[in-house]
Amino acid sequence: MSRKLGAKIRNKAAWDAIRTSFWFVPTIMVLLAPGLAVGGAWADHGTGDGLVAHPWWLYAGTPDAARDLLSTLLASTITMTSLVFSITIVVLTLAASQFGPRLIRNFMASIQTQLVFGTFLMTILYCLIQYAALGPVTDRVPIAMPSATLAIVLVALSVALLIPFIHTLALSIVSETIIERVGRELDVLLDDLEPLTTVERLRAWSDVADRPDQVAFGTDDSGYIQSIDFDELVAIAERADLVIHLDHQPGKFVVPHGRWISVWPAGRLTEVDRKRICETITTGVNRTPVQDVDYPIRHLVEIAVRALSPSLNDPYTAIAVLHRLSKSLARLMSLSLPREVLMGESGAVRVLCPQHGHAAILAASFDQIRQLGAGKPVVVLNQIEALRQVGEHCQNFDQLDAIKNQLVRLGEDASREVANADDQAVISIHLATAFKTLSSL
Structure with missing residues (x-):
């Protein structure tokens, strides 16, 4: 590290x-x-x-x-x-x-x-x-x-x-200007991610040995986790021969004196190390895009959700959000997301922290728009196209499966919400075309 x-x-x-x-x-x-x-x-x-x-x-x-x-x-x-x-x-x-x-x-x-x-x-x-x-x-x-x-x-x-x-x-x-500003925040966050490699095998949670005696604690402050200095956490764990497990990743809300940080073996944890572990975690009243990939995506989705609400009924703003999401998500498919398991120089597991995977990010990007826009054919068709374009940049079968899962859900919701038979037929044609394109990759 x-x-x-x-x-x-x-x-x-x-x-x-x-x-x-x-x-x-x-x-x-x-x-x-x-x-x-x-x-x-x-x-x-x-x-x-x-x-x-x-x-x-x-x-x-x-x-x-x-x-x-x-x-x-x-x-x-x-x-x-x-x-x-x-x-x-x-x-x-x-x-x-x-x-x-x-x-x-x-x-x-x-x-x-x-x-x-x-x-x-x-x-x-x-x-x-x-x-x-x-x-x-x-x-x-x-x-x-x-x-x-x-x-x-x-x-x-x-x-x-x-x-x-x-x-x-x-x-x-202007909606397009705001969407582009938020989209640039997402792109800046993606700039810090490394290219996705296919030969690298990430350590899984199941690879970690059973926990012996452990101690759980939390930070003194409450709020949203804005950033975590994982390098310092690994260094602390390496020096004291500890394993540190965080239940929450950046973007999650924590209460003071919780029990979301676990360290084992408990006998090796000193009070000084406990304070140093807490100092590596920054909390605040607001979420920030420093390490939270989900943050700018939620902002974009919020614009689309508000546009699809009955009070505004502006599907074209939602479509603009879909277009901007597809641009960033297509790039994200070729990038490696933060690891859940971090190892020290000795090769031993030192830090474990849940992270957003590609499937979770796709769900955060499209689920709410699908749920609120399933009854609007123009939104459904543009979401199909956005998913197809993102799918063309998939690097592995897990990503493709996540895209196909989104298309299946979209088709199910549209068949239930769209009343006109002709509209349903057009949606079915576009879905079939998208599946055909993804199957050929």
Whole structure:
């Protein structure tokens, strides 16, 4: 096991928490405002008196005029910021009601949104500092003021960012845009998986010797398991000659002081090792896509489920979800999922943890859509096509059997829910074509 991989998981979890924090980038930009203000004041003192030899684009005027300018810029920027906040809240409300509140996370992770709000807040703070720095000045001689020029530039930049932000905001509530954003999260997760090998035999749970005396415990915190440092777990077990069994994988909810972590032999487990084992597990109030393959899939399925509900009745959004799922799942068929049994350098089994298999992921992707869309022929036909396309990328018979099982269930539900005989005939033809294609692989 590689320590670099464990560090990568920890860094990925930390980066996921940072990028989905709406105020991280704006906070950094706000902290830059005092530095810009100091730089502007230093530039003002460096220009000296008079207007000779100063560039044409540099603002020049009396301190009173500069104060009026900053006051106007400050008021207009605050107005624009409040307007952008109001529009954003309205858009988020619409998106949450139609696609689900959990998708707000994707909006918060948008770097463009964070940069826009950061620019507005930085401009406001800069103008406030410069306005206060002018103070009561009675000098009536016009002078060049780089600080006021910078304020104009920042406000102009805020206005320039406003138009593309509104454009992006409008696109963000389009179903295809949201589906693609969530789909990219799934693709990023797949990037960390290794290619599937056919010669490698994975240790099965039955290969593990019977457990002698064992001790069960849980973490002190509750919440969803966001990440597990399996490399560190293996290292702990290897040093103490232990076997660690986790009942839950990332994405599952655990309660405090549960009994879902088992370690044997119990006599070799020290209190220090117990604490280290718990420290390898990160929990939180939300699920994250760091190690949870099921997480982005559930988001996509939620969009389809809401679209198929009687209140929306939007089968075309569900079809778009099926298309996006087929793209990622076709790639997943050639990738190796996390192992359930991990061994140390000595070759002994050290960590056991249940993981999602290809069949389970296919079920999570298609079951709910099949159950709610079985009575809509257009959804059924597109699901058949999606399963056929994914099936063409299967690497072994287990994957093919899972695809065929999904097709069988889909045919059974459609025959029961679709009332029109002609529609049933078309569905039967497409099912037969899909089975024929898969049988020839």
